[in-house]
Amino acid sequence: xxxxxxxxxxxxxxxxxxxxxxxxxxxxxxxxxxxxxxxxxxxxxxxxxxxxxxxxxxxxxxxxxxxxxxxxxxxxxxxxxxxxxxxxxxxxxxxxxxxxxxxxxxxxxxxxxxxxxxxxxxxxxxxxxxxxxxxxxxxxxxxxxxxxxxxxxxxxxxxxxxxxxxxxxxxxxxxxxxxxxxxxxxxxxxxxxxxxxxxxxxxxxxxxxxxxxxxxxxxxxxxxxxxxxxxxxxxxxxxxxxxxxxxxxxxxxxxxxxxxxxxxxxxxxxxxxxxxxxxxxxxxxxxxxxxxxxxxxxxxxxxxxxxxxxxxxxxxxxxxxxxxxxxxxxxxxxxxxxxxxxxxxxxxxxxxxxxxxxxxxxxxxxxxxxxxxxxxxxxxxxxxxxxxxxxxxxxxxxxxxxxxxxxxxxxxxxxxxxxxxxxxxxxxxxxxxxxxxxxxxxxxxxxxxxxxxxxxxxxxxxxxxxxxxxxxxxxxxxxxxxxxxxxxxxxxxxxxxxxx
Amino acid sequence: xxxxxxxxxxxxxxxxxxxxxxxxxxxxxxxxxxxxxxxxxxxxxxxxxxxxxxxxxxxxxxxxxxxxxxxxxxxxxxxxxxxxxxxxxxxxxxxxxxxxxxxxxxxxxxxxxxxxxxxxxxxxxxxxxxxxxxxxxxxxxxxxxxxxxxxxxxxxxxxxx
Numbered sequence: 166x167x168x169x170x171x172x173x174x175x176x177x178x179x180x181x182x183x184x185x186x187x188x189x190x191x192x193x194x195x196x197x198x199x200x201x202x203x204x205x206x207x208x209x210x211x212x213x214x215x216x217x218x219x220x221x222x223x224x225x226x227x228x229x230x231x232x233x234x235x236x237x238x239x240x241x242x243x244x245x246x247x248x249x250x251x252x253x254x255x256x257x258x259x260x261x262x263x264x265x266x267x268x269x270x271x272x273x274x275x276x277x278x279x280x281x282x283x284x285x286x287x288x289x290x291x292x293x294x295x296x297x298x299x300x301x302x303x304x305x306x307x308x309x310x311x312x313x314x315x316x317x318x319x320x321x322x323x324x325x326x327x328x329x330x331x332x333x334x335x336x337x338x339x340x341x342x343x344x345x346x347x348x349x350x351x352x353x354x355x356x357x358x359x360x361x362x363x364x365x366x367x368x369x370x371x372x373x374x375x376x377x378x379x380x381x382x383x384x385x386x387x388x389x390x391x392x393x394x395x396x397x398x399x400x401x402x403x404x405x406x407x408x409x410x411x412x413x414x415x416x417x418x419x420x421x422x423x424x425x426x427x428x429x430x431x432x433x434x435x436x437x438x439x440x441x442x443x444x445x446x447x448x449x450x451x452x453x454x455x456x457x458x459x460x461x462x463x464x465x466x467x468x469x470x471x472x473x474x475x476x477x478x479x480x481x482x483x484x485x486x487x488x489x490x491x492x493x494x495x496x497x498x499x500x501x502x503x504x505x506x507x508x509x510x511x512x513x514x515x516x517x518x519x520x521x522x523x524x525x526x527x528x529x530x531x532x533x534x535x536x537x538x539x540x541x542x543x544x545x546x547x548x549x550x551x552x553x554x555x556x557x558x559x560x561x562x563x564x565x566x567x568x569x570x571x572x573x574x575x576x577x578x579x580x581x582x583x584x585x586x587x588x589x590x591x592x593x594x595x596x597x598x599x600x601x602x603x604x605x606x607x608x609x610x611x612x613x614x615x616x617x618x619x620x621x622x623x624x625x626x627x628x629x630x631x632x633x634x635x636x637x638x639x640x641x642x643x644x645x646x647x648x649x650x651x652x653x654x655x656x657x658x659x660x661x662x663x664x665x
Numbered sequence: 666x667x668x669x670x671x672x673x674x675x676x677x678x679x680x681x682x683x684x685x686x687x688x689x690x691x692x693x694x695x696x697x698x699x700x701x702x703x704x705x706x707x708x709x710x711x712x713x714x715x716x717x718x719x720x721x722x723x724x725x726x727x728x729x730x731x732x733x734x735x736x737x738x739x740x741x742x743x744x745x746x747x748x749x750x751x752x753x754x755x756x757x758x759x760x761x762x763x764x765x766x767x768x769x770x771x772x773x774x775x776x777x778x779x780x781x782x783x784x785x786x787x788x789x790x791x792x793x794x795x796x797x798x799x800x801x802x803x804x805x806x807x808x809x810x811x812x813x814x815x816x817x818x819x820x821x822x823x824x825x826x
Contacts, residue, residue: 216814332717336679339714343686343707350693350703357693357703381757388749554784558777559802561753565760565776566806570816578761586754593741594675612706624698 168294175521179529184224188526191228192533195235199255200243200545204560206236207602208380210496211372212563214503215571222504223519227526229500233493234286234476234527237436238534241278241469242545245271254472257440261457261464268460273406277414277462278469279538280406285422285470286531289477292426293484294524300485301510309614309621310628312486314638316611319488321642322431324600331646334600337591341601344369345608352616364576371499372571373581374605375492378598380564381585384557386592404539406462414466417447421470428471429478431490436475440468477527483508484520488607492599495606676721683715752783768821769811774803 178184198209210229217225240255245262258278265274307315324334347358348368359365406414421443428439447467448457457464482490487509489495501508501519512520538545568581588598604611622628630636687708696702760776767775781795810816 332720336714336717339686339710339717340682342710343714346707346710353703355703358689358707385750385753388746388753389744554781554786555798557784558780561757561780562773562777562802562806565757566810566816566818569764569818570810573817575761575764578764579758582754582757582761585757589750593745595741608706615706616701619698619701624700626698 168298171517171521172294172525174517175523175525176528178223178518178522179227179526183220184227184522184526185529187220187224187228188231188530189533191231192235192238192530192537193231195232195237196239196534196537196545197548198232199236199239199241200548201551201556204383205253205379206233207375207492207496208383208560208564209236210493210500211375211380212567214372214496214500215567217500218503222501222506222516223522225500225504226497226519226523227530229497230480230523230527231530233497234473234530235534237286237472237476238279238282238538239545240472241282241465242275242538242542243549245274245278245465246546247549254436254440254475255469256437257444257468258465260444261459261461264458264460265462265465270460272404273410273462274465275542276404276406276539277410277466279535281414281418281421281466281470282473282538283531283535284418285425286473286477286534287528288422289426289429289474290524290527290531292474293477293480297481297485297520298513300481301513304486304510307486307510307634308632309617310632310635311638312488313611313614313618314629314632314635314642315486316488316607316614318638318642319482319490320600320604320607321645323490323603325645330595333596335646337596337598337600338604341604342608342611344374344601345605346612351609351613362576364574364580369605370568370572370577370580371496371606373568373577374584375496375602376564376568377581377584377586378588378602379492380560381581382588382592382598384561385585385589387553387557404542410462413462417443417463417467418470420446420450421467422474425471425474426478429475429490430481436472436479436491439471439475443467443471480523484512485510487512487610489603492602495603498606673722676718676723679718679721680715681718683711683713683718686711686714749783753780756780764821765819766821768823769818770803770807771821771823773806774799777802 179188194209194213195206198204198206210232213229213232217228220228237254241258241262244255244258245266248259248263262274262278265271320338324331324338343358345368347365348356349366350357356366421439424443424446425436425439428442429436431438444457444464444467447461447463448454451457451461451463453461479490479494482488483494483498487498487507489498498508506512506516506519564581565578568577569575571577591598618628619626628635629639688711690704690706690708690711693704693707694702695705695708756776756779760772763775764772777799778795781798782791785791785795807818811818
């Protein structure tokens with residue numbers, strides 16, 4: 166009953182006119198970002214972070230969260246119609262979704278994708294409500310030792326599950342950690358690693374860094390493939406799936422929801438991994454696996470449900486522990502911290518409006534997305550027709566304006582461009598930016614907890630092994646790193662990553 | 666599998682980066698285990714990076730899970746549009762350089778003209794089209810960000826703009 170009572174309170178927050186408008190803006194922009202290849206949710210969220218300065222923290226999180234799960238909906242549109250995934254979590258939808266479109270069944274593919282996303286997103290929220298609060302009650306008892314070890318574990322799992330090599334991932338994390346230390350020492354207040362540059366006195370900005378690594382880098386990478394897109398013609402009245410489509414999709418949606426929700430909690434590629442896991446499971450369970458890849462509706466319903474349930478699940482580590490499992494949630498963490506709010510177990514008692522308001526807004530947002538994605542599909546198709554040559558300069562301009570408006574400092578434009586260039590080189594050489602960004606966000610918390618733990622223990626590293634949760638976390642992290650060097654486990658990881 | 670020569674170069678690069686971080690951490694003050702200083706965590710992260718760099722030098726990338734074949738075959742930049750890339754990065758840096766001097770409208774117009782001109786196909790109308798698109802973009806964004814959102818964009822040496 167407590168949950169129901171809190172949820173009603175959440176709705177009273179989310180249904181305030183301004184929050185309702187922000188929710189709509191968030192899901193609208195999210196769908197747009199999902200539809201348009203070239204800018205992903207992290208870039209869009211970084212772009213809009215400065216806009217949130219003037220609004221309440223709960224309004225800011227409602228809007229930014231809307232962009233996140235909105236992009237999960239929108240990403241399927243390009244996958245089905247153009248065979249280009251709007252974002253990484255929709256890659257697997259291309260396989261059968263586009264085949265359905267080529268067979269003249271784009272409507273049911275888009276329809277089941279939207280309905281499946283709605284059902285999974287809504288059920289995922291129920292899980293979020295039920296798990297978050299009890300987990301937070303346990304997490305209240307955690308000290309700096311547990312937090313430090315949990316952050317190390319989160320970072321290691323992220324690197325383990327991220328595509329690319331573990332060594333490179335660790336190097337990225339080490340670099341991100343160092344970058345996060347630039348500026349003011351959180352304990353002594355002294356300045357460090359600023360190299361005499363005034364622009365670095367407050368540290369490297371999260372917004373220019375993310376905008377560079379995701380926004381500018383995406384554009385630079387896409388400069389190589391400015392190509393024409395062919396869009397399958399569909400009619401709006403064809404959108405609704407048939408009874409047979411529903412019969413075939415019901416179980417895949419249910420299974421996708423479960424897989425997505427639990428994998429979404431994992432740091433790193435949990436969301437992307439869940440879509441491939443769902444696809445692989447449906448293919449395995451199907452009586453006609455040969456239809457997969459030829460336009461099987463189960464191959465659309467399962468993964469689309471999985472990525473939306475995963476987006477709900479990924480909020481759990483943020484709200485219950487204050488630890489972001491992926492870059493997008495790291496940006497939400499950054500947004501909360503910009504408003505002076507520290508996410509974690511105390512959020513439920515100190516700022517219940519933020520957790521319950523956000524959860525309630527997500528129910529509303531999911532319903533809005535259903536309305537946005539079905540009747541307005543024609544509009545999204547028209548947006549897809551905007552040529553890259555017009556789109557790219559506009560995205561670059563929005564990045565520049567966003568970065569400048571966030572700080573009013575030209576230095577941040579340089580930071581963004583430098584990270585954009587570095588991001589391009591990194592991606593070309595097989596270095597993923599996600600470990601760098603997560604380490605950058607976690608860096609100050611990691612440092613504070615490490616230093617506090619060492620001061621508490623009188624300098625003994627044994628404190629990290631004397632507490633059960635801390636010792637277990639560090640042990641799992643160690644096993645993850647070591648396992649990547651064992652040939653048999655290497656092959657298994659490679660299989661998981663290439664399938665996922 | 667990573668080519669050994671490239672692996673060594675990358676390894677030495679990261680070893681160097683790690684050592685620089687270590688030195689910076691040491692200079693900032695390591696403190697002690699009982700009371701870690703400002704540079705303690707930086708030193709540890711530098712140590713991690715340099716050790717991983719050495720691992721690259723001596724044994725290559727031991728995990729070898731690199732799905733992008735081009736990134737490991739020494740052809741990572743083959744076919745990259747070098748001029749487009751350098752031009753784009755150059756105009757973005759130029760934007761930062763001139764934004765506060767020339768003001769938002771002039772700098773944005775010049776940036777957009779350069780980018781549209783670069784991306785639009787060659788033809789009789791390229792110059793006119795890119796000019797019109799730049800004027801429209803500058804005008805609309807000025808209206809949205811300066812007039813409606815009051816973002817305080819720089820006016821530069823022409824304060825009446």
